[in-house]
């Protein structure tokens with residue numbers, strides 16, 4: 001515990017004494033530490049592709065100047081590194097927007113089933129390219145829920161993309177929409193959307209930390225797949241804004257299931 005102690009002398013006629021105020025500042029200290037860690041992480045994440053880009057520029061100017069094959073290869077790598085920086089900056093902007101919105105309840109109503117059909121249709125070519133069969137279950141007709149359509153598209157996009165990235169290739173990824181008559185924590189009816197894959201799964205000890213910014217089980221693997229380490233942090237903030245819950249279940253060697261539970265009525269909570 002980090003405390004700040006302020007002692008003030010009381011000077012009133014006929015009164016001799018002092019006031020002692022003890023304030024618990026450990027929370028502030030923790031927030032400040034998190035902010036510092038975040039800035040350090042962002043700098044590090046940006047520096048890695050930047051260093052690579054600068055190295056390749058140098059090589060293109062020097063040794064590779066008259067080597068067309070090497071030039072083409074280096075330009076491909078440079079494009080990939082620039083793409084990585086671009087995704088990182090886009091995710092950082094998303095995260096800061098989502099954080100600012102978190103206290104404002106989404107006012108519109110949207111059709112959750114239609115939204116899932118459209119996310120799955122958009123990602124079906126990417127699934128095919130990754131050798132994964134993408135299936136959608138229970139999303140017929142219309143399912144009205146209060147929510148921000150753009151943000152929920154981002155949530156399911158991120159979860160399905162992860163299922164494709166870490167799904168192990170060759171398996172099936174399933175998106176399932178299901179109504180829960182009574183969700184105990186939300187204390188009312190809710191809609192559960194789960195995204196399940198048959199990938200390598202995640203060891204239990206990592207599960208509570210997955211939604212932290214830049215937390216990855218395998219940094220090299222995430223980078224190779226073009227990950228920024230911010231996807232699940234964004235998901236978590238958006239789900240919070242919708243007063244929903246995010247449940248993560250996984251078993252090593254069997255696969256993972258990420259379930260977003262959204263209240264049918266935000267006003268009930």
Ligand code: ADP
Pocket residue numbers: 158162163166167197199200201202210215216217218222223226227228229230231232233256
């Ligand atoms: P990233 O950009 O690294 O994918 P995320 O925030 O989306 O960042 O995910 C954080 C980490 O959680 C990933 O690096 C990966 O280690 C793990 N992860 C996320 N989804 C899955 C999944 N479906 N299967 C296995 N691991 C996953």
